[in-house]
Amino acid sequence: MPLPIVMRLLYTHVSRSLGTRRLFSGVAVDKEWRTAGSVEAQKLKSAKRKGQTLSKLQREDVSWEERLSDAVTPLWRLRYEDQLEVKYDGQKKVLQMLSSRFKEISSEESANEQFCCPLHPIVPSPVINGYRNKSTFSVNSGPDGDPKTVGYYVRDSRAKNIICVRGNHLENLPEKHKQVAQFYEEFIKLSPLDPCLLFHEGGHWREISVRTNNIGHTMAIITFHPQELSQKELCVQKESLKEFFTHGPGSVCNLTSLYFQESTMTRCPHEQSPYQLLYGEPHIFEEVLGQKFRISPDAFFQINTTGAEVLYKTIASLSHVDRNTVLLDVCCGTGISNCQFHSGKAEVVLPQLLLSLQEDLPLTAVVNPSRSGLHYHVTRAIRNCRRIQSLVYVSCKPEGEAQRNFLELCCPPNAQKKLLGEPFKLERAVPVDMFPHTNHCELVLLFER
Secondary structure, eight states: OOOOEEEEEEETTSOOOOOSSSOBOSSOOOHHHHSOOOHHHHHHHHHHHTTOOGGGGSOTTOOHHHHHHHHHOTTTTSOHHHHHHHHHHHHHHHHHHHHHHHHHHOSSOOSSSSOSSOBOOBBOOSOOSSOBSEEEEEEEOOTTOOTTEEEEEEEETTTTEEEEEOOTTOTTSOHHHHHHHHHHHHHHHHSSSOBOSSGGGOOOEEEEEEEEOTTOOEEEEEEEOOTTOOHHHHHHHHHHHHHHHHTSGGGGGOOSEEEEEEOSSSSOOTTTSOOEEEEEOSOEEEEETTEEEEEOTTOOOOSBHHHHHHHHHHHHHHHOOOTTOEEEEEEEOSOOSSEEEEEEOHHHHHHHHHHHSOTTSOEEEEEOOOTTOOOHHHHHHHHHOTTEEEEEEEESOTTTTHHHHHHHHHSOOBTTTTBOSOOOEEEEEEEEOOSTTSSOOEEEEEEEO
């Protein structure tokens, strides 16, 4: 069947994604997680249900590695089946909260007193361990005081500062990411230049990001603070970095691409500080559901590739698009050739775009905003466009600012807020686990009118 017409809106606010009691469906659960239960895991599961933090269950002498695991992957002690149950319980609370808020703004009695719509069983991630296709490692002082430690930050409550802990043990990182981070640490320890811990204190070596695809191609992006170095001195550092990863010890990483970015800020866009290709191919490529995507250093792409396939299938099953549908993909990342891209802030681009589209084409919208939710002008434009009869909202934090969007879409018409269109009704909710071992999952919501 021919693909629908797709209008994709690049959202510059984003750097940038059924059964019974068995609370997951469609994918077999890894056997090791079925047999990995323990008394400690059950205590943690109970604590999560009671809203307790994992730190309350930890001993004072817990290792830095465990502290990092608890910070980055707080559900790592639980069997995957139990992780899914914890997340499902969390989504039930979200819908209960939303149901209460809907009742406050509506005069109609809800047919279901507990939930505003059916909550489908959680869809599990096909891959449980090592699923991340992008990881970013910081450089700072480690537990032993070494300022050239590459890893993740853990807060030291006693010393009231942060400690950089190596992530070699983290369940969600692939071995290739750990390997590249390890050799980057080896390189900066050999370098005569200091790490840049605080910008005003000098130093140069900063974070490294690693991107991989499903066939093992690897891109490394190293961030460097130039401070007062001359162009000649910068060239020396770039050449030494390239030599280390192409002919030196780091060559075992077999990098596909090696990028270098000079940045004087915490985050610096490519337009302001271009990514410099030191070695290899300018892009790596990833295949999702038979479509080939080109990945650049700063492209937004879902960090769990196989999980993204499950997410996109869920969106497709809810959206019911056909060959005559115009699909508005708001807050999109990288894309394919059967679409038109409209780059800019969605709150500026979308209202103008809706006015320019042909009147006889049915519209379906898919939105996948950041945790801060959609700008009010976006929800107002969708609400006031009568041709949009179906909206799929993908939320990574439905208990947060997204709730404001849900109310704007479903409240009675309000002339003061310029919400004049017929209200939407929340019909279905499907949680999709994209982030095993963490508390997070995506909630896919279908709104119709």
